[in-house]
């Protein structure tokens with residue numbers, strides 16, 4: 338019998354469930370079942386695999402509201418965000434359901450025969466998920482992995498396992514064969530670590546902190562095991578003087594306070610051209626104060642609590658006594674791990690708030706002088722995940738987009754994630770790309786076969 342660990346609603350501090358914390362032996366048994374299932378799953382015809390994934394997508398759609406409400410209770414996400422997240426799983430499954438019949442190889446002209454390539458599945462894929470977006474991040478791993486003919490073991494974060502567990506049940510309800518997709522709950526240092534060291538886990542997809550990601554990559558290197566890493570971010574929102582300042586200011590709070598700032602793509606540094614800094618801050622204030630921070634189960638909620646008391650302490654440590662807080666929102670009274678939307682002008686460009694990922698609703702605002710200065714400051718970080726550029730000059734938009742060392746940039750908007758476009762980071766934000774048309778190849782090995790035709 339596995340040990341149990343408790344799951345807490347971060348908006349009420351009430352225990353909502355107790356889930357098993359699996360042992361290494363239990364993980365090994367699950368990997369063995371997964372490896373067994375792989376032998377038949379890889380041979381399911383492309384059309385049947387596609388049909389099963391479409392059905393899985395449809396079952397997620399049928400349970401969308403249930404999944405969303407479960408996420409509100411487990412992660413404190415606002416109801417509207419949680420609905421989007423469950424919908425994202427549905428969409429990612431539907432998108433990759435189109436893949437099995439399109440997993441095309443090449444036929445390459447050669448002398449004396451025929452040369453063809455195959456995209457072979459890898460085997461058992463281990464997907465390790467953080468607590469900030471439990472559903473989408475799981476789906477970005479398991480949907481393409483399954484489509485390419487792999488089986489999946491999925492480890493949700495200790496704090497947020499409930500929607501992943503439900504998705505595991507829904508996969509069976511949709512008709513996926515047993516053990517093709519298993520959800521294994523427990524500690525990162527036990528379950529996650531075992532995915533890295535187990536010789537029968539052929540690939541690890543890890544999303545989480547840079548610190549743990551490096552450890553995962555080191556372990557995978559020892560096994561020569563492929564790994565995809567989606568790690569932290571410190572993204573810049575660069576506002577030029579020629580931008581539509583009203584729109585830039587009205588949208589900036591949502592680009593960092595969405596999901597209470599617990600978003601790897603959070604635009605947590607707002608860089609504003611010096612000549613418009615005061616005007617921008619004047620427009621930003623009502624926008625920040627207008628963010629509705631309230632019970633996340635309300636339809637109107639725009640921001641909920643942080644995930645835990647410990648995380649709230651960590652966020653608060655970035656705003657020590659004496660910080661120049663220029664705008665601060667409010668939070669509800671009573672239980673819950675709340676932290677208000679907070680805008681700070683840091684003491685220097687080297688302050689922790691300009692360099693480190695806060696992962697909470699705290700944003701730094703700093704001025705820049707010209708285009709070159711904006712690019713230099715935007716790139717002055719170890720991370721390179723996302724970013725936004727606000728300008729009415731198309732040439733500048735493209736020059737700055739090309740110059741910022743980041744995987745996902747948006748001009749005059751803050752979008753980062755579309756399931757049909759690639760997502761991932763430069764520098765210490767990660768390795769490899771998820772989503773989009775090419776992600777499938779991260780779950781296959783290319784095999785080249787030459788067939789002699791000469792007599």
Ligand code: NAD
Pocket residue numbers: 465466467468469470474492493494495523524525526528529530533544545546547549550552553566567568569570600601694696722762766767
């Ligand atoms: P974390 O690194 O603490 O944990 C992530 C996952 O790894 C959890 O499931 C955890 O149990 C597991 N884990 C912990 N130790 C492990 C080990 N030794 N071996 C294997 N697995 C282990 O991160 P977190 O606090 O859950 O998530 C927040 C971080 O995730 C932030 O840094 C954020 O930027 C990052 N993130 C990145 C992206 C992206 O796509 N780039 C998306 C979301 C979150």
